[in-house]
Amino acid sequence: MASQTSPWLRSARAPMLIAMLPALLMIAVLIYLTGWAIAYSFTNLELTGVNSINWRWIGFDNYVRLFTRHGFLESLWVTVIFTFFSAIVGQSVFGFSLALALRPLYGVGRTLVEAALMLGWLLPDIVASFLWLAAVSSPGLLNALVLRPLGMQPIDLLAQYALPVVIIANVWKGTAWSYLLFSAALDSVPRDVMEAARVDGATGLQRIFLVVLPMIRAHIATNMLFITIWTFTYFTLIYSLTGGGPGTQTEVLSIFMYHQSFGVGKLGNGAAISVAMMLIVGVLSIFYLRQLKEPK
Amino acid sequence: MLKRHLLAATAAAAILAGAAAPVFADMSIEYMDSFAPLVESGVANYEKATGQKVNLVRLPDDGYQNRVALDLASGSAPDLILVDSFLVSEYAGTNYLAPLDDMLKGWDQFKYYSKGLLDVASYNGHIYGLPTDTDVRMLWYNRADFAKAGISEPWTPKSWDDIIAAAEKLKAAGVPDAFVIPAGTKQEEATTMQGVYMALLGADKPEGDRNRLRVRADDKWIGDSPALRKTLALYKEVYVDKKLADGSVNYTLDTAGVNKAMLDGTFGIYASGSWQNACFWGCDGKNAPSQADRDKLVAWTPWPGNGEPGNKTTTNISGGWTIDINAKTADKDAAFKLLTSIFDEKNFEDWTVANHRMAVRSDVASSAAYSADPYLAKATALAQDTTGRDTVPGYQKVSALIQQATAEILDGKSVDDVVKEYHDALVDEFGADKVVTLK
Numbered sequence: 001m002a003s004q005t006s007p008w009l010r011s012a013r014a015p016m017l018i019a020m021l022p023a024l025l026m027i028a029v030l031i032y033l034t035g036w037a038i039a040y041s042f043t044n045l046e047l048t049g050v051n052s053i054n055w056r057w058i059g060f061d062n063y064v065r066l067f068t069r070h071g072f073l074e075s076l077w078v079t080v081i082f083t084f085f086s087a088i089v090g091q092s093v094f095g096f097s098l099a100l101a102l103r104p105l106y107g108v109g110r111t112l113v114e115a116a117l118m119l120g121w122l123l124p125d126i127v128a129s130f131l132w133l134a135a136v137s138s139p140g141l142l143n144a145l146v147l148r149p150l151g152m153q154p155i156d157l158l159a160q161y162a163l164p165v166v167i168i169a170n171v172w173k174g175t176a177w178s179y180l181l182f183s184a185a186l187d188s189v190p191r192d193v194m195e196a197a198r199v200d201g202a203t204g205l206q207r208i209f210l211v212v213l214p215m216i217r218a219h220i221a222t223n224m225l226f227i228t229i230w231t232f233t234y235f236t237l238i239y240s241l242t243g244g245g246p247g248t249q250t251e252v253l254s255i256f257m258y259h260q261s262f263g264v265g266k267l268g269n270g271a272a273i274s275v276a277m278m279l280i281v282g283v284l285s286i287f288y289l290r291q292l293k294e295p296k
Numbered sequence: 297m298l299k300r301h302l303l304a305a306t307a308a309a310a311i312l313a314g315a316a317a318p319v320f321a322d323m324s325i326e327y328m329d330s331f332a333p334l335v336e337s338g339v340a341n342y343e344k345a346t347g348q349k350v351n352l353v354r355l356p357d358d359g360y361q362n363r364v365a366l367d368l369a370s371g372s373a374p375d376l377i378l379v380d381s382f383l384v385s386e387y388a389g390t391n392y393l394a395p396l397d398d399m400l401k402g403w404d405q406f407k408y409y410s411k412g413l414l415d416v417a418s419y420n421g422h423i424y425g426l427p428t429d430t431d432v433r434m435l436w437y438n439r440a441d442f443a444k445a446g447i448s449e450p451w452t453p454k455s456w457d458d459i460i461a462a463a464e465k466l467k468a469a470g471v472p473d474a475f476v477i478p479a480g481t482k483q484e485e486a487t488t489m490q491g492v493y494m495a496l497l498g499a500d501k502p503e504g505d506r507n508r509l510r511v512r513a514d515d516k517w518i519g520d521s522p523a524l525r526k527t528l529a530l531y532k533e534v535y536v537d538k539k540l541a542d543g544s545v546n547y548t549l550d551t552a553g554v555n556k557a558m559l560d561g562t563f564g565i566y567a568s569g570s571w572q573n574a575c576f577w578g579c580d581g582k583n584a585p586s587q588a589d590r591d592k593l594v595a596w597t598p599w600p601g602n603g604e605p606g607n608k609t610t611t612n613i614s615g616g617w618t619i620d621i622n623a624k625t626a627d628k629d630a631a632f633k634l635l636t637s638i639f640d641e642k643n644f645e646d647w648t649v650a651n652h653r654m655a656v657r658s659d660v661a662s663s664a665a666y667s668a669d670p671y672l673a674k675a676t677a678l679a680q681d682t683t684g685r686d687t688v689p690g691y692q693k694v695s696a697l698i699q700q701a702t703a704e705i706l707d708g709k710s711v712d713d714v715v716k717e718y719h720d721a722l723v724d725e726f727g728a729d730k731v732v733t734l735k
Contacts, residue, residue, distance in 0.1 A: 048369065048383070048386045050390075069720065242544075245547030259481055265365065
């Protein structure tokens with residue numbers, strides 16, 4: 001083995017180890033914090049009160065409660081709907097279609113569309129939430145520009161369609177990322193391959209589904225990996241728009257965990273929810289990472 | 297070679313860590329917007345008197361308690377903290393707060409505080425904070441809406457049915473949210489106090505704590521009772537069956553949004569408390585019109601019981617806030633000096649009167665300005681028959697669970713399901729022997 005490393009690396013082993021220290025430190029901190037979260041999930045630790053000092057190990061009780069009590073499964077379902085429609089369908093498909101549609105477009109038009117897309121992405125979540133609140137309230141923009149001119153009664157969209165509104169808001173906010181990634185991916189598809197497909201008589205749709213998509217499958221998997229993780233654990237925009245309500249209509253797992261940990265004060269239970277979230281996202285990530293590999 | 301490098305790196309890291317240790321030169325205080333006038337003028341006096349700087353950690357009202365709990369739990373809380381009185385026992389029981397008994401004895405203004413009003417800031421016989429005010433709760437209503445709906449004033453509902461009937465008239469007259477009772481988790485303690493408890497107290501006979509969340513004498517939480525079911529059924533009637541208000545107002549409106557809705561008539565009737573005489577206009581008194589002008593816009597009436605014979609005819613429960621000292625403060629004497637600067641007679645009286653808060657000190661209550669205020673006189677009359685929360689450790693959790701229960705009602709679940717879930721959650725937390733079902 002040693003003979004395979006370059007002589008330069010062998011002689012510089014000590015400085016290299018020092019250079020690795022920050023990375024090692026960070027990995028240690030990550031493992032330490034994750035380890036604590038996992039450890040807490042087996043305790044009855046609470047934010048305040050007796051159980052915050054004299055906590056004890058309670059085995060899998062917190063995990064059993066995830067399935068025997070209201071809350072977790074309902075919240076998981078809301079999270080799945082939110083992630084599926086806003087990340088996978090919304091951001092990914094919409095981002096890809098935009099990237100495809102804007103390819104022939106150059107100059108001011110494309111710059112304008114890209115700037116508009118980026119604006120959503122660049123805005124801080126709290127600002128975006130304020131804009132959306134203003135847009136969907138009953139005296140707001142959508143009612144004034146769309147519903148009223150059509151002769152409909154003004155409605156509070158956030159009250160009637162809370163989940164669809166937060167999904168659309170998140171699509172608006174996150175599509176820029178998918179668009180940029182897919183634009184770069186489409187650039188990497190060689191022109192001669194496309195030409196060859198065209199000469200062979202492939203239709204437009206065939207060229208997309210049989211040539212382009214297989215060639216950029218690694219990009220698709222990477223994109224899915226990122227946006228699924230982000231969306232599955234997303235908190236700020238939803239919380240500031242609806243606080244998880246009305247009722248529990250938009251209570252995604254991150255908000256459910258926040259309520260359990262800091263509202264009810266059950267840190268142990270909150271930790272169990274976070275570990276469950278980690279496992280779910282972990283399984284999805286493994287699935288995506290497998291897609292990254294080139295088929296043999 | 298490697299060993300030496302590692303040693304050097306470790307030493308460097310240790311020095312860096314040492315240099316980063318916190319230095320508590322100045323005092324700091326954590327509070328929320330609605331108490332800013334009291335805190336900030338007191339801080340200004342302290343800074344003038346001592347020449348020391350105070351770091352202000354001013355936070356929005358929404359979500360304030362979660363932030364405080366987190367700061368205390370993580371050990372990063374400031375020296376002084378504004379704490380809702382129901383949390384004092386919880387935090388004192390966790391050793392987050394410093395007992396003030398000895399220092400209070402040496403303070404010349406301590407004699408104005410009565411023992412009864414210090415109870416909310418005490419735990420196990422020790423005083424942990426000074427109360428800022430106390431309060432009463434009532435139904436506020438928009439007078440223009442009442443005129444529009446043809447409901448005569450003064451409005452004096454005698455039962456829940458009277459409230460519902462008025463709300464239905466308001467709804468028919470085009471008031472979008474005719475009767476708003478705080479509900480759900482985002483409203484936090486407002487749901488428990490202004491909503492659930494005010495209804496609960498009038499939902500059954502007051503004997504044996506049948507109209508409460510807890511049987512105090514037996515040290516047991518009530519997991520299921522007729523009063524609890526009737527209270528949740530009221531929520532269901534208002535938000536689900538008759539849609540007298542849209543449940544989403546409890547989630548999408550912040551304090552400013554609620555104030556606007558109350559004053560522009562989007563809300564018809566709103567279950568809230570005595571502080572609103574100032575706080576509908578922003579709490580600090582800066583933008584508030586004269587009392588006569590306020591009275592033209594809104595009025596209030598006591599919460600009636602549900603109208604069944606034997607139940608209370610009007611209900612009330614009181615809370616209030618306290619300012620406490622962090623047990624981890626580096627300089628207890630400086631912290632106490634800052635505390636007494638805030639509660640110094642002049643500063644405290646000015647704020648109490650300007651904000652129409654209910655006084656917690658005899659000197660303020662007997663002052664000319666306070667006793668001449670007609671609003672305070674009327675509100676104080678309500679305080680003749682009031683009660684307090686179940687301020688024992690664990691209340692915070694129960695309160696959060698009852699908030700979740702109302703959220704589930706908003707979701708359209710049945711009262712039976714919600715009560716069962718609430719009962720089981722209580723058993724999870726406290727054990728079956730600490731939870732009782734009343735028939």
